[in-house]
Amino acid sequence: MEQRIKGIAASGGIAIAKAFRLEHPDLQTEKVTVSDAEAESARLDRAIAASREELQTIRKHASEQLSESEADIFSAHLLVLDDPELIGPVKDMIRSEQVNAEHALNETADGFVALFESMDNEYMKERAADVRDVTKRILAHLLGVTLQSPAMIREQTVIIAEDLTPSDTVQLNPEYIQGFVTDIGGRTSHSAILARTLEIPAVVGSRSAMAQVENGATVIVDGTAGEVIVSPSHATLEAYEEKRRLYAEEREQLTQLVHEQTRSKDGHQVELAGNIGSPADVAKVLENGGEGIGLFRTEFLYMGRDQFPTEDEQFEAYKSVLEQMGGRPTIVRTLDIGGDKELPYLNLPEEANPFLGIRAIRLCLAEEDMFRVQLRALLRASVHGHLKIMFPMIATLDEFRRAKAVFLDEKEKLEQSGVPVSDKIELGMMVEIPSAALMADQFAKEVDFFSIGTNDLIQYTMAADRMNEQLSYLYQPFSPAVLRLIKMVIDAAHREGKHAGMCGEMAGDEAAIPVLLGMGLDEFSMSASSILKARAKIAGLSKAEMEAKIDHVLSLSSGEEVRSYIEQSL
Ligand SMILES: C=C(OP(=O)(O)O)C(=O)O
Numbered sequence: 005m006e007q008r009i010k011g012i013a014a015s016g017g018i019a020i021a022k023a024f025r026l027e028h029p030d031l032q033t034e035k036v037t038v039s040d041a042e043a044e045s046a047r048l049d050r051a052i053a054a055s056r057e058e059l060q061t062i063r064k065h066a067s068e069q070l071s072e073s074e075a076d077i078f079s080a081h082l083l084v085l086d087d088p089e090l091i092g093p094v095k096d097m098i099r100s101e102q103v104n105a106e107h108a109l110n111e112t113a114d115g116f117v118a119l120f121e122s123m124d125n126e127y128m129k130e131r132a133a134d135v136r137d138v139t140k141r142i143l144a145h146l147l148g149v150t151l152q153s154p155a156m157i158r159e160q161t162v163i164i165a166e167d168l169t170p171s172d173t174v175q176l177n178p179e180y181i182q183g184f185v186t187d188i189g190g191r192t193s194h195s196a197i198l199a200r201t202l203e204i205p206a207v208v209g210s211r212s213a214m215a216q217v218e219n220g221a222t223v224i225v226d227g228t229a230g231e232v233i234v235s236p237s238h239a240t241l242e243a244y245e246e247k248r249r250l251y252a253e254e255r256e257q258l259t260q261l262v263h264e265q266t267r268s269k270d271g272h273q274v275e276l277a278g279n280i281g282s283p284a285d286v287a288k289v290l291e292n293g294g295e296g297i298g299l300f301r302t303e304f305l306y307m308g309r310d311q312f313p314t315e316d317e318q319f320e321a322y323k324s325v326l327e328q329m330g331g332r333p334t335i336v337r338t339l340d341i342g343g344d345k346e347l348p349y350l351n352l353p354e355e356a357n358p359f360l361g362i363r364a365i366r367l368c369l370a371e372e373d374m375f376r377v378q379l380r381a382l383l384r385a386s387v388h389g390h391l392k393i394m395f396p397m398i399a400t401l402d403e404f405r406r407a408k409a410v411f412l413d414e415k416e417k418l419e420q421s422g423v424p425v426s427d428k429i430e431l432g433m434m435v436e437i438p439s440a441a442l443m444a445d446q447f448a449k450e451v452d453f454f455s456i457g458t459n460d461l462i463q464y465t466m467a468a469d470r471m472n473e474q475l476s477y478l479y480q481p482f483s484p485a486v487l488r489l490i491k492m493v494i495d496a497a498h499r500e501g502k503h504a505g506m507c508g509e510m511a512g513d514e515a516a517i518p519v520l521l522g523m524g525l526d527e528f529s530m531s532a533s534s535i536l537k538a539r540a541k542i543a544g545l546s547k548a549e550m551e552a553k554i555d556h557v558l559s560l561s562s563g564e565e566v567r568s569y570i571e572q573s574l
């Protein structure tokens with residue numbers, strides 16, 4: 005009997021294969037009193053050493069088979085493994101309570117996991133997953149059991165699991181693993197991100213796949229719709245085989261656009277760029293035909309560690325991105341920390357409204373030494389490619405001028421000490437605060453370019469938290485208030501002969517592209533996987549026709565009206 009299970013669409017496409025249940029061994033432990041605490045502590049050390057060796061092997065496998073960013077997950081695990089804040093208390097507990105290593109490890113790790121998960125912060129939640137994953141590995145070694153390894157699978161399968169740990173996911177060989185379904189997890193969990201990187205269809209958060217799917221059952225994973233079909237009827241199977249064929253055909257057609265320029269039907273050219281968070285992300289942007297980097301979120305270089313990255317570490321990262329981009333325009337955004345992105349080692353005072361607090365450029369101007377380190381690293385890297393720098397969260401002209409003055413001061417100092425620096429670095433700003441959009445005419449005289457950050461611009465225009473799902477009716481890219489601000493920014497830039505780009509999620513939204521093209525946006529920056537679709541979309545649109553409709557769009561009175569007008573006539 006055909007059964008359908010709904011879940012969260014984590015990675016697009018259709019997979020059809022036999023189910024393989026990935027079950028993790030029972031790692032239940034009991035509290036036992038030990039007489040020799042030192043011997044117990046030594047037993048823990050041996051399990052940690054064995055885990056370290058295993059993790060190093062997996063990390064090597066990941067960096068060879070996948071990319072450095074996947075390998076980084078295991079570097080994070082190795083850091084957890086060596087973290088005295090985790091291991092120290094485990095050993096203390098073994099000694100002070102005379103208990104077995106398994107129990108001490110479980111108790112301590114549970115405490116950290118609960119603490120991290122209670123924080124309303126995506127980043128800390130991921131750290132909780134890392135601690136859980138590392139704990140399991142050490143426990144397996146303590147208990148002498150083997151963790152099942154997906155790398156051993158050698159037939160076409162769909163993996164069904166309660167959850168896939170990052171170490172499971174990284175072992176998935178797309179040659180055999182057609183897709184996967186998990187009971188828990190969301191779109192931003194490690195397993196979902198890796199599925200998209202591997203381009204394996206995946207459904208996460210299905211809740212009941214493990215309870216309903218038996219080993220060897222035929223399974224269809226519709227990763228686009230977030231649906232799993234178990235033991236499909238003949239008719240369903242045929243329908244999905246056809247869907248799978250169409251999906252592959254569509255992707256194949258899109259890859260033909262990789263080396264194309266981005267032009268509308270009537271010949272207007274725009275630039276399609278990629279958003280990245282680390283040098284490892286550049287490869288995907290290039291594979292998908294990105295013509296530049298429109299946003300490098302450098303804060304990720306500062307996160308996931310316990311101290312600031314040094315000037316040299318940053319220099320290497322910027323140089324790597326610029327070299328990989330081989331002369332294509334590369335916009336690096338200076339540190340945008342604060343709000344939901346925290347740096348534990350910065351010890352910022354708690355704020356009642358962090359999104360309205362000391363974040364991004366405000367923080368950099370307050371902590372000038374930290375800002376100068378980043379600017380020096382960028383200046384030194386500038387000779388390795390086509391670097392543009394932008395400042396986040398600019399609210400006033402004074403802030404832009406102050407940031408620019410610090411930049412020029414560092415530039416001069418480096419030049420005086422004989423360090424080669426490019427003379428062509430453009431300095432721009434994010435427009436993500438309504439005050440900046442409203443004053444765009446004045447900013448446009450002083451900046452080299454604008455990049456509109458709609459993720460924040462929408463939240464600050466509508467006073468609606470971008471992460472609060474209950475406010476999604478207000479968080480509307482198509483709200484005429486937001487569209488009018490965007491239009492003001494683009495027009496102001498063009499009046500001064502400057503470029504206007506966009507790096508918020510809206511730039512890659514297929515429904516928004518006709519309006520943005522019509523308003524004259526010069527550069528659209530988005531996640532790598534959206535680039536080719538956007539290129540195809542633009543190729544089918546006439547810039548002149550879109551432009552003729554903008555006045556009407558801006559005269560509409562609600563986001564819903566704009567959306568339905570776009571659906572019907574753009
Ligand atoms: C691109 C943006 O920046 P972030 O999402 O990093 O705040 C934005 O605000 O639109």
Ligand SMILES: [Mg+2]
Pocket residue numbers: 436457459460
């Ligand atoms: Mg922003």
